[in-house]
Amino acid sequence: MKIKVGINGYGTIGKRVAYAVTKQDDMELIGVTKTKPDFEAYRAKELGISVYAASEEFIPRFEKAGFEVEGTLEDLLEKVDVIVDATPGGMGAKNKALYEKHGVKAIFQGGEKAEVAEASFVAQANYENALGKNYVRVVSCNTTGLTRTLNAIKDYIDYVYAVMIRRAADPNDIKRGPVNAIKPSVKVPSHHGPDVQTVIPINIETTAFVVPTTLMHVHSVMVELKKPIEARDVVDIFEGTTRVLLFEEGRGFSSTAQLIEFARDMHREWNNLYEIAVWKESINVKGNRLFYIQAVHQESDVVPENIDAIRAMFELADKWESIKKTNKSLGILK
Amino acid sequence: MKIKVGINGYGTIGKRVAYAVTKQDDMELIGVTKTKPDFEAYRAKELGISVYAASEEFIPRFEKAGFEVEGTLEDLLEKVDVIVDATPGGMGAKNKALYEKHGVKAIFQGGEKAEVAEASFVAQANYENALGKNYVRVVSCNTTGLTRTLNAIKDYIDYVYAVMIRRAADPNDIKRGPVNAIKPSVKVPSHHGPDVQTVIPINIETTAFVVPTTLMHVHSVMVELKKPIEARDVVDIFEGTTRVLLFEEGRGFSSTAQLIEFARDMHREWNNLYEIAVWKESINVKGNRLFYIQAVHQESDVVPENIDAIRAMFELADKWESIKKTNKSLGILK
Amino acid sequence: MKIKVGINGYGTIGKRVAYAVTKQDDMELIGVTKTKPDFEAYRAKELGISVYAASEEFIPRFEKAGFEVEGTLEDLLEKVDVIVDATPGGMGAKNKALYEKHGVKAIFQGGEKAEVAEASFVAQANYENALGKNYVRVVSCNTTGLTRTLNAIKDYIDYVYAVMIRRAADPNDIKRGPVNAIKPSVKVPSHHGPDVQTVIPINIETTAFVVPTTLMHVHSVMVELKKPIEARDVVDIFEGTTRVLLFEEGRGFSSTAQLIEFARDMHREWNNLYEIAVWKESINVKGNRLFYIQAVHQESDVVPENIDAIRAMFELADKWESIKKTNKSLGILK
């Protein structure tokens, strides 16, 4: 029996999760909400996706454009088992009352506070936490990225200090700057460390910066080791870790631009790089400190997490069953 | 009998033309040349494409990396009917002697001078010029872009003045700047006007600028009309013109970023936007002057032209037969 | 008797006009308004400039920071003969009633509609229009740039088509994008043409684009000539035109970055380039068409215009007297 899924907020994350849902044989995409009849709304219709108005107030816009909607969010909530909330950060919390009213399970994204859900979620780290739950928060692109590699070596971790160099705007967002500046989060350590701790209980502190690029975030990770390990072993661990890929500068991967070119060469939809990219040559151990550099495709790394969260909430599969199924459906390499 | 095609220079243009060739039922991709065993070379191999060393001097690099090549460019030239030269600008002319020595037809790209070939080529404008020819030059991304729309209205043209705002570097090129400047070509009019005239005999002058973006070029076109026409008629003409698409700002297409997002939403490989994008609202006639603004995806607009050029050179089909066949094979909308 | 000048809005334009006022022997800077006690407010105080709260509502912010203000805008209006309104675009019109109430003359900036003032103003073009006026609008950075060169050759002008490539954000504005896109004004011709006509009655149409840079705007100008002229003559005219400088790519001025480096090498405050920069090699005549490319330093080209406007409104000097005096005071080269 397929789980009926709705997407509230068909934007950068919403449209990718919607696509991923259509790739699952145990889920059915019932519909998505839009706030205006833009080209993304027309594209959804072309793909046969039912489009609902995000709320009553947006109906006139659709009518004026002659764009037929299937109803409003509340109509969609009547037809789904679970709603994936991918509205702008902070808006999910406000929608929760509505989801409760309609008795549907809900998945929130990283732009919401942890308190909005019963569990913060990164499949490979704490899949079990979401089993049977009604409200789950898929953590942010950065927290997902940090968790995937740090979880793989968590037995070696005494302390982690990660510096996050973040893109200023997504490729499709032309409103946000800066055009020519580096903007630090002066609150040090930044909120990202605690956010990782909502998923894995490690000792981590972070600092964060915004720089004028759209492609990916980059993390400079330093781990103080509880017990010794060789760089070679860390390479092996990451080679064996799902949704983490090692890239060699020696093969031409000299920046985030080439990582995205790889996703384009693989003909990935929306040049999605679901996997966290670790530069192989950057993995180095000096004394009791491990260093490595990784890059995160913020537009897509959380997409497979949304799929696994649905499976955990409806107990459709255990952890590795779901992860393997999701990976296969989206062409994730391992 | 399939035409055997080789690609000399598997880069931004080369790898897209190679892919397009594999999509044609009347052509066969025999192999491509690379100068080094980078991730693009490994990807080619993964796709089952035979990789040749661009020349003798590059063999050691491949051997050192344990990357087996099928031979050198000269070996490839022995096995093909036509070589598509997609090496960096200016290098094609130097390779011509080699192509002549091996008696293969050759297609050159826009980075070469017109004199390198018997005909400069934009399928919808002068397909017949390339019929049976041995050496054809597919003109540059900008000239292709200007030709597609101007050719459609050439009977109305007395004089054209086009200003070209060009991207500084392709997405995959991290060496070139500027990071924060506008760089004019102070030679006014620029060389682009005459380049259009190698394809269609219209009275055109251009000026060109480089700006810090990677996504697309944008052209501001002003046409002084020989005979009157309404903006509505121009819209109809462009609606009926192959490889030209009208986009509405009203539907959210407010910049080149949203045009590329459209290509991503269409799940186009490498987010290719083969078609020239004309902003519908920008088409306006005032007195005897027609204005319109268009955008060019420099990485992909010339790809279908290479396919049609092969057909013309081997007289496999007439103009519209080839164009229709190429469009269908690559998912070009019209 | 010095004219008492106040500045409402000590931002990018306001602080430069304030500085220019202090450089005039026939004017006195009475005070400026700020909305918050930021580093620009503290710097004003350091320079001995009286800082007023832009309005009542901002007083608490200053009190909380222990930053003493001299009162509010209305207090400042009581002490000045003329207020220079350099508040964000559109806000000037709202302030006009207040200026009328306090019986002070007012100068508005280019972000306001022409109707807000009795005259739109570019000193060298229509100084006389502002003689004795109460409300004058110094036109925008782009309109000022176009007017300075076109006014110099207006007797030769039959028709002008100018394409404006505009910076996305000022250097000090990190909120606005785009980071990686070209954004056209799809309304063609754009509003800039008519704005030039508020100063000089020429037949001009324009199109405008925003690109990801902060340094300067660049204009590609095409003039259809009423009577013949040689490129050499245009060079001579511009050489003799105040607040217009010819730069040679041959001497290293290959982009807007080098024009700003020149202003930095001249140790100009805030790297101000008051003068419009025309690339000498770009000046070319072909048939009845004149082409040239110019760059505009949007942060400073309107500053001398504000000073001359004050002189015209209080009839302190005739046109060339004021222009020469202003140029000398600010180190404008000619």
Add this chain to the structure above:
Amino acid sequence: MKIKVGINGYGTIGKRVAYAVTKQDDMELIGVTKTKPDFEAYRAKELGISVYAASEEFIPRFEKAGFEVEGTLEDLLEKVDVIVDATPGGMGAKNKALYEKHGVKAIFQGGEKAEVAEASFVAQANYENALGKNYVRVVSCNTTGLTRTLNAIKDYIDYVYAVMIRRAADPNDIKRGPVNAIKPSVKVPSHHGPDVQTVIPINIETTAFVVPTTLMHVHSVMVELKKPIEARDVVDIFEGTTRVLLFEEGRGFSSTAQLIEFARDMHREWNNLYEIAVWKESINVKGNRLFYIQAVHQESDVVPENIDAIRAMFELADKWESIKKTNKSLGILK
């Protein structure tokens, strides 16, 4: 008796050091070398600075442009006591033989290897090392930045991990990218740590990234403390440290753009920010770890170091005498 100074390489660093030399009452600028008669060469002449051809091979360029030079580098070397080598990185080492031949002292910049000189130099950290020396290396902009703050707290340092987010190109360099990418140095730890150790013997490791901005570098510094200290104490130490300034985001300093705006508001030549800018709110101690974020104006932070190096090499003054004299001459705040 004034020390006769020559500058070999009148570029980004060279022209700023030349200017600084003219501001010293115990030094005399004899001349500078240029490779071509560009606008910087003409500006030098305008300022009355003697311009020499960097070498014989460049003379024809100057002759062709009718630009008179005073001779070649070798002629300049005959007239000076010390040459400041500010040629592109790596070129200084090649010039050393020439300097030795002419028996002149020489100062090299951070683009050279430490071995080129008898001492690597940051005035406030190891002024004495350069006393009487013939060859001194002023370290790079990044090493100078790290040394200034770390030297002030070196007694508390057990271990330092600094992540450096570096500008892609100087404002005046339009050749280098990337336009849209983050490029890591995959060699971890990067060479910057050891470079700091050529000046102060602390335990430091670094990682480095290039991002698409021109204004400043930014460092994220984490110090593991040898003995406890409060954030307040670190603030006091930095407040008392020369050539280090504390900036508050609360006052509007939200990014490197506002730090440069501050230098512009201070009417600093070339918007020089000689001082290292530390964000006050970023200074935080958690457990045995101190965090802080600083920004470095790469174009100018090394300029005062060149002046102090000259004084040390000719033993004109002791450390604090020279530093105070240099600071006063350049308007360095403390």
